[in-house]
Amino acid sequence: MKVLKFGGTSVGSAKNILKVITIIKNISQDSDVVVVVSAVGGITDKLLNAANKAVIKDRSYKELFKQIQLIHLDIIEDLIPSEIKSAEVKKMINKRLDTLEKLLEGIYLINELSPKTTDKLLSNGEQMSSFIISEAMKLHGINAELKNSQELVVTDTNYTNATVNFNATNKNIKQYFETHNNSVTLLPGFISKSENGEITTLGRGGSDYTAAIIASALDAKELQIWTDVSGMFTTNPKLVKQAKPISHISYQEAVELSHFGAKVLYPPTVQPVLDKKIPIVIKNTLKPDDFGTYITNSYSNGTTSAVKGISNINDIALLTLQGNGMVGIPGFSKRLFETLSQEKINVILITQASSEHSICIGIQESDAETARAAVNKTFENEISLHKIDPINIEKGLAIVAVVGDRMKNHQGISGRMFSTLGKNNVNIRAIAQGASERNISTVISKKDVKKALNVLHERFFETKTKQLNLFITGVGNVGERLVEQIKQQKKYIKERLKLNLRVVGLSNSRKMILDDDAIDLKNWKALLENGEAASIEGFFEGAKNMNLRNSVFVDVTANHDVANSYANYLRESIGVIACNKIACSSDFDNYNLLKRLSVKYNAPFLFETNVGAGLPVIDTLNHLVASGDEIHSIQAVLSGSLNFVFNNFDNSKKFHDVVKLAQNEGYTEPDPRIDLSGVDVARKILILARESGTEMNLEDITNQSFLSVSGLASNSVDEFYKTLLEDDAHYQSLYNSAAKNNYQLKYVAEFNDGKAKVGIKEIPEGHPFYNLEGKDNIVMFYTKRYPEQPMIIKGAGAGAEVTASGLFADIIRIANS
Known part of the structure; x- marks a missing residue:
């Protein structure tokens, strides 16, 4: 014999009840079956809610009663097509509904809802559902006998959570089934009667408990609990999408999991069958072919997993x-x-x-x-x-x-x-x-x-793949390419690096979008365009409230206010990747604070693209320092923009035209003064000096600007370009001075003996900087280990693609940390 219990969602509609009938018909071909059913889904809560409203003189209880009435009558209408039979069933249900309505009216009149009355009220749910289902089963050729559980299950008078008298209950069950040899017996769950004949209920999970009591008393071959999920899951699937059903589990493990919130099984259910070693099977009514979860006395079950x-x-x-x-x-x-x-x-x-x-x-x-x-x-x-x-x-x-x-x-x-x-x-x-x-x-x-x-689920059940949740702000030139690179490489990264990259936040200067289910990168531009108004604070609050694991904020702006928000992210253990140089070149105390917050809250803070775009300059420097090397000197050409300008400038071109070309090609900021003033290079050498272990601020760096006086004093981009035309002779003289000795003009950053400076220099032939082409950068580290022949890093130091790839590399570094 098998005992089958069907919960509220399983009998929550005519469609689902038909599925239940099909399941029962299939199983009853090979075994006698006892079926225990709950009230129609949601009815118990509606009954209790109606009673609570009635007791406080809230007449809206009548509306809830009408809903309860309509739900049952609609199910009968859909489930039983025969008009004559349907009318008979409706007549019986309406009698019970009339009794229920009078009970609610009595509660309303006397302003009292005792536990005893609550049990009388709630018992109606199971009584109605079991009667409707039994009549439907007969129409589908199943000769099921409906037996009232209240005539079998005996309890004390602890109303709403009665304690079972197992001696009397087991005796009743055995006597009934010895004299009634039906292939299918249908019982309402949850309900019982006290030793003195009063209606009682078995409390939370009572229908499961009824089924377990029956299974134990009859020494059933198996207890099947049919619900709306395919077994017990490794964790809550509503909160963890990667959760999966557990195929086998022990009684003890099931009790622990059910005690701590696994809603498909309640701890009291296990006890009556545990001593008898009767297997429990959790199955899905809506997907009956799914394997489900088998609960047995053994915990081995063919698996070596420590955590279930x-x-x-x-x-x-x-x-x-x-x-x-x-x-x-x-x-x-x-x-x-x-x-x-x-x-x-x-x-x-x-x-x-x-x-x-x-x-x-x-x-x-x-x-x-x-x-x-x-x-x-x-x-x-x-x-x-x-x-x-x-x-x-x-x-x-x-x-x-x-x-x-x-x-x-x-x-x-x-x-x-x-x-x-x-x-x-x-x-x-x-x-x-x-x-x-x-x-x-x-x-x-x-x-x-x-x-x-x-x-925790990722740690114990998904060790092959790590999820990283990205919040990217500044999806302009570089940011757009980063998103496209992530979209292009997402499958490769997941397969080869076992890393699941999810972009869950995007923002530009106008719009932002946040989605903890991940943004569809195939359509991200349209989604962003239809997003909400952008807000630095709103974007942070969104990331904080989503509270996702392995979260990373990626700043691809040059915005002071965005840079000032890094501390907020780090304090929430959200890693920060910065293309923006402002934070790391700000006051030393702020830079130091961000470093300390990163360590304190275990939130990575990476900014490789601050220097050299996609070149591994900072990463190399950090490895040198971490391995015990000492930085003696740094010499570098750190502006791909300025290198492009000087590589394309000669006495056949106006300096104005070369700068304009660099801007059009995307090698300078929209305001080229940022690049040409040398401030950007000064920030970069400052960051390298700090990463070398030197306490220094931007004002400590000597900036030997090559711009004309009027160029430095210009108040707008248009005015600046005018000065480039007006002062062309100044820039031509710089070129001619270098050209007469066959030197190259390079904008050089230097750090020596705790001091730093930036400025234009004439580079002789044979120097490592001399043949630096296009937008390339070069950095030379002179250290204790490299005193004469420096460690050299050279390559493209500007451009949206390489900068985006540098950001991508930082994302991978965080994932592997």
Whole structure:
């Protein structure tokens, strides 16, 4: 014999009920079947809501009643096509609905809703659904007998959560099935009667419990729980898209996961079948061919995975009893738990340090204030004598638990768990782990639950692929190419580097878009154009509130305000990749602050493209310093823009025309004064000096500008271009001075003995800078290990494509960190 239980969603519509009937018909061909059904999906909540409105004299309870009535009558209409039969079924249901309506009216009139009345009210849901389904089954050729569970399941009078009298219940079940040999028996779940004949219910998960009680009493071959998901999942699939069904799991693992929020199974369900070692199968009514989850006594089940699942409970409050007067004094724990027990407050988690200075317990947040008042009253004397502190309660918390029978045989599970949470700035408020090591529980902020489940699931179940969530601001020339490079390489990166790059935020100066499901890069321009108004603060708040794991903010602007937001991102453990040079060349204290925040919050801060675009200049420098080398001197041509200008300038061209060409080719900023003034180069050598270990600010760098006086004084781009024409003789003289000695003009940055300068220099033939072509950059590091022949890095140092590739390289560095 098999016992099948179908939940509310499984019987929530005529369409689904037909699926249930097909499943029952198929299974009953090979085995006798007992079917336990819940109320129609949502009806129990509607009944309770209607009663709660009635008791406070809110006449809108009548509207809820009408909804309940309409739902059932519509199901009958769709499920039973025969007018005569449909009318008969409707007549029976309307009788029960009339009784229900009178009960609600009575609650309204007397302003009282006792637990006893609540059970009478709620029992109607299962009674109606089971009757409708039994009549539909007959029409489909299944000779099912409907049996009222209240005649079988005997309980005490703890209304709304009655305790089963198993001696009487098992006797009733066995006697009934010994005398009724039906291939299919249908029973309403959840409902029961007390020893004195009063209607009771079995509480949360009651229909599952009914099915387990029946299965145990009959020594069933299998208990099948049919629901709307294909088994127990590795974690909550609504929060973690990569969650997958668990094919096999032990009873103990199932209990742990169900206790910590796995909604497809409730802990009491397991107990009646556990001793009998009856397998439990979780199946999907909507996808009956899916394998589902098999719950058995064995935890091996053909898998060596240490962690079977990750679960959580939200709306937790952490209650802390602490004080020096507790140390070495027995009885505090006993009094604390007795107090909570008297208030019927369930303790979900307990942790106590060996110092005995404090006890922390996790309870439902709804019980927090009741607990505070009761515990403070119990320890009133000790509090008044300052032996202990008044009870401390923290709200807005959640419990995340990692579960698995095999965890006790694997070292490092807790270490991997805590380090993974720490790397993503998920603060742990309390920890509990039993000696069985089957469950490691942590208390965290409720706002971090989604991130915690995702990072832990990635760590324990998706070790082959790491997800990186990118927030990119500044999708202009360079930013657009970065997005296109990510789109082009996304598949390759995932297959070869096991890295899932997701762009979840995009912004330009006008519009922004945020999507935690990832932005479709095939259509990103149109999506951005239809996005909301851009806001630096709004973009940050969006990234913060999305609270995604492995988040990275990528700044592809030259905006001061954006650069000033880096600290906000780092404090939220969101990594920062900066193409923008402003932050790293700002006041040294700010630069140092960003470095410290990066370390404190474990948030990478990379800015390779600040110097040399896509060239690995900063990365090389950092490796030199980290390996113990000492930087003696740096000589560099760091402006691809200026190098392009001077490589194309001679006495046959006006300097104005060459600068204009460089701008049109995209080698200068829209305002070429930024490049030609030397400030940009000064920022770059400043960054290299700082990365070498020197404390220095921008004003400490000598800037020997080659621009004319009027060029330096210009107030606009147009005015600047006019000065280039007017002062052409000045620029021609610079060229002629170098040309007469066959020298090349290069704008050079130098760092020696803790001092730095930038300026134009005449470079002789044979010097490494002499043949530097196009927009190329070159950096020479003279160090303790390279005192005479420097470490040289050379290549394209400007251009949207190479700069975007440098940003892409930083993204990969963060992913591999």
